[in-house]
Amino acid sequence: MSPVIAPPESLSAPTRNEPTTDDSAHELVVVHEGSSEFDFVDAGAPRRWTGHLASVAWALLGIAVFVALWHIATLRVTKVPSPVDTVDKLRSLLAHPFGRHAGTTGIGSQLLSSLGRVFKGFALAAIVGIPVGLWIGSSRRAWRVVNPLVQLLRPVSPLAWFPIWLVVFRNAPNAAIFVIFITALWPIVINTAAGAAAVPADHRNVAKVFRFNRRAYIRHVLIPDALPNIVTGLRTSMGIAWMVIVAVEMLSGGVGIGFYIWDAYNASNLSGVTAAIVLIGVVGLTLDAVFMKFSRMVADES
Numbered sequence: 001m002s003p004v005i006a007p008p009e010s011l012s013a014p015t016r017n018e019p020t021t022d023d024s025a026h027e028l029v030v031v032h033e034g035s036s037e038f039d040f041v042d043a044g045a046p047r048r049w050t051g052h053l054a055s056v057a058w059a060l061l062g063i064a065v066f067v068a069l070w071h072i073a074t075l076r077v078t079k080v081p082s083p084v085d086t087v088d089k090l091r092s093l094l095a096h097p098f099g100r101h102a103g104t105t106g107i108g109s110q111l112l113s114s115l116g117r118v119f120k121g122f123a124l125a126a127i128v129g130i131p132v133g134l135w136i137g138s139s140r141r142a143w144r145v146v147n148p149l150v151q152l153l154r155p156v157s158p159l160a161w162f163p164i165w166l167v168v169f170r171n172a173p174n175a176a177i178f179v180i181f182i183t184a185l186w187p188i189v190i191n192t193a194a195g196a197a198a199v200p201a202d203h204r205n206v207a208k209v210f211r212f213n214r215r216a217y218i219r220h221v222l223i224p225d226a227l228p229n230i231v232t233g234l235r236t237s238m239g240i241a242w243m244v245i246v247a248v249e250m251l252s253g254g255v256g257i258g259f260y261i262w263d264a265y266n267a268s269n270l271s272g273v274t275a276a277i278v279l280i281g282v283v284g285l286t287l288d289a290v291f292m293k294f295s296r297m298v299a300d301e302s
Contacts, residue, residue: 067083070082070083071083071084079270080270080274081270081271081273081274085271085274086271086274086275086278088271089271089272089274089275090275090278090279093106093107093272093275093279094107094108097109105255107257107260107275107276107279109255110255110256110257110259110260111257111279111283113254113255113256113257114245114246114249114256114257114258115283117173117176117177117180117245117249117256118180118238118241118242118245120177120180121176121177121178121179121180121181121183121184121241122180122181122184122234122237122238122241124177124178124181125180125181125182125183125184125185125188125237125241126184126188126234126237128181128185129184129185129186129188129189129192129233129237130188130192130230132146132189132192132193133188133189133190133191133192133193133195133196133226133230133233134192134193134196134218134222134223134226136150136189136193136196137192137193137194137195137196137197137226138196138197138199138222143193143197150186150189150190153186154186154190158179158180158182158183158244158248159179159244159247159248159251161178161179161182162175162176162179162248162251162252165178165179166252172252172253172254173252173254175252176245176248176249176252176256179244179248180241180244180245180248183237183240183241183244184237184238184240184241185237187233187236187237187240188230188233188234188237189233190233191229191230191232191233191236192226192229192230192233194229195225195226195227195228195229195230196222196225196226196229198225198226198229199221199222199225199226200225203221203225204221206221207220207221227298228295228298228299231291231294231295231298232295234291235288235291235292235295238287238288238291239284239287239288242280242283242284242287243284245257245258246258246261246280249262250262257276257279257280260272260276261273261276261277264276
């Protein structure tokens with residue numbers, strides 16, 4: 001539902017001697033000599049670019065400090081791969097991401113297998129968690145019934161569910177998917193319920209005035225108002241799911257980035273471990289950036 005907008009009469013226009021505080025203050029009017037045309041130049045654009053460059057510079061500084069500390073640490077603990085060793089290993093892994101020969105599995109295949117399990121479990125969690133969250137957030141009775149169960153199961157480590165799912169499915173990859181499902185479910189349910197419970201009373205009253213049925217209320221009031229919270233829950237769930245899949249695959253074996261790390265450790269290939277850690281971080285950063293962009297789009301629309 002759109003926010004209430006004040007009528008134009010209630011907004012006092014600034015006089016000639018009063019400073020403006022709205023977005024128009026960021027625009028410069030350029031008058032071309034001998035012409036009646038006006039060009040509006042966004043004076044805030046250089047400032048925004050400066051802010052972006054400063055953010056990138058600070059981020060690069062943080063990475064540089066981390067790499068320097070890492071290098072210093074490896075001078076004392078020689079068994080730990082240095083940044084140079086890790087970069088060399090990354091080059092060799094990325095040179096043949098899907099395997100050097102037929103029948104071999106490259107690092108790209110390992111990552112795709114892990115991402116596939118994460119997306120499947122995450123999708124199941126979203127399909128179940130969003131409706132449940134909307135339900136318990138908009139119904140006191142449902143909240144009283146379901147919330148104790150959520151609070152009871154939420155603190156349980158996702159890895160504790162792996163033996164149960166392994167017995168149920170008798171298949172390690174499917175068991176890993178349902179561990180991700182449990183992992184991603186609770187943040188989605190809780191954030192969605194919080195958004196549904198925070199629907200403004202004015203919006204509910206307008207829905208009553210227009211005699212919205214249940215479907216119209218959900219479509220035009222409940223979901224739009226809860227959407228920012230839903231996106232926050234999805235973003236949180238994706239980040240946690242990507243962390244958990246590594247541990248799950250260490251237990252399940254097979255193909256996946258977690259299994260690759262465990263296999264590299266058993267083979268004393270520690271540079272492969274650190275290279276995989278870097279790739280996990282890059283993929284996680286990319287996933288979070290996508291959800292952050294989506295959340296900003298939702299915030300702008302709302």
